[in-house]
Amino acid sequence: xxxxxxxxxxxxxxxxxxxxxxxxxxxxxxDYYLFWYKQPPSRxxxxxxxxxxxxxxxxxxxxFSVNFQKAAKxxxxxxxxxxxxxxxxxxxxxxxxxxRDDKIIFGKGTRLHILx
Amino acid sequence: xxxxxxxxKYLFRKEGQxxxxxxxxxxxxxxxYWYRQDPGQGLRLIYYSQIVNDFQKxxxxxxxxxxxxxxxxxxxxxxxxxxxxxxxxxxxxxxxxNTGELFFGEGSRLTVL
Numbered sequence: 001x002x003x004x005x006x007x008x009x010x011x012x013x014x015x016x017x018x019x020x021x022x023x024x025x026x027x028x029x030x031d032y033y034l035f036w037y038k039q040p041p042s043r044x045x046x047x048x049x050x051x052x053x054x055x056x057x058x059x060x061x062x063x064f065s066v067n068f069q070k071a072a073k074x075x076x077x078x079x080x081x082x083x084x085x086x087x088x089x090x091x092x093x094x095x096x097x098x099x100r101d102d103k104i105i106f107g108k109g110t111r112l113h114i115l116x
Numbered sequence: 117x118x119x120x121x122x123x124x125k126y127l128f129r130k131e132g133q134x135x136x137x138x139x140x141x142x143x144x145x146x147x148x149y150w151y152r153q154d155p156g157q158g159l160r161l162i163y164y165s166q167i168v169n170d171f172q173k174x175x176x177x178x179x180x181x182x183x184x185x186x187x188x189x190x191x192x193x194x195x196x197x198x199x200x201x202x203x204x205x206x207x208x209x210x211x212x213x214n215t216g217e218l219f220f221g222e223g224s225r226l227t228v229l
Contacts, residue, residue: 009156033216045206045220091158095216103174104216108158 002027004094006107013082014115020067021077021110023092031097034068034075035104040088048090051075053097079112087114118143122207122221129201129228137192137224139207145219146212148190152176153204153223162205165190166212194226201228 003026013019025034036048051059051068058066063080079086092107120141129135141148150162161174165184179198184190190209194201204225208218 035216037218042222043204044222045208045218047217050215050217093216103161103164104218106159108156 002029002094002096002105004092004105004107006090006092006110008110009108010111010113012113012115013079015082015084017082018078018080019082019112021079021090021092021112023075023077023107025073025075025092025094025105027073027094027096029096033095033097034066035093035095036064036066036075036077037091037093037106038086038088039091039109040085045091049077082114084114084116086112088112120207120209120219120221122205122224125222125224127224127226129226131228132196134196135194135201135226137194137205137207137226139190139192139221140188141190141207141209141219141221142188143209143211143219144187145209146187147210148184149208149210149218150174150180150182150190150192151206151208153206159206162192201226 005024032053034051037045038048039045049059049061065078067076089109089111091109093104095104123138147166149164151159160176162180163182165171181193206223207221210218
């Protein structure tokens with residue numbers, strides 16, 4: 001069965017510093033998508049970044065970047081220059097590419113605190 | 117603005133009562149989803165619908181029911197058969213391009229007294 005594991009339930013980082021959130025997944029598929037979603041205290045979940053497994057280049061969105069290690073099945077999120085607005089729950093998620101009926105699988109989340 | 121609207125934001129009900137949570141989207145998305153979020157559990161899929169008049173059970177469908185009579189609407193009923201209904205419920209939608217990106221509503225907090 002496909003699983004997504006986030007081993008850090010909570011993390012803290014000083015404002016303006018860099019933090020890395022870990023995610024590992026288990027799958028026998030070769031083509032899939034990986035996502036990081038952010039859920040701030042207001043509760044509306046938004047997509048932070050997406051990675052296609054067939055792309056070797058790590059995805060980047062402004063201060064957010066990923067370290068995608070396909071062989072190790074690892075997909076960590078790096079947040080540079082942390083800001084107070086980055087405080088949120090972060091969910092790692094996985095979706096197989098081939099079957100459109102396959103559901104997205106979420107990890108249990110990492111709560112990120114930003115220390116002023 | 118396009119988006120997903122969930123209502124009510126907070127709902128209190130007595131044990132044994134059915135409740136219906138509303139989810140409306142104006143994004144013209146084909147697929148809609150209901151997730152349940154509990155502390156430390158992440159998001160668990162209750163039901164999803166890829167097209168109007170069709171829906172499938174997710175991982176924790178017992179005690180819940182849905183309908184999809186219109187593309188824009190995907191209401192969730194929490195029935196009295198749901199043993200532990202107090203939770204935060206999230207509705208989401210996506211286009212059918214298999215990229216998997218979900219767009220979420222702001223959620224509904226249900227508390228059963």
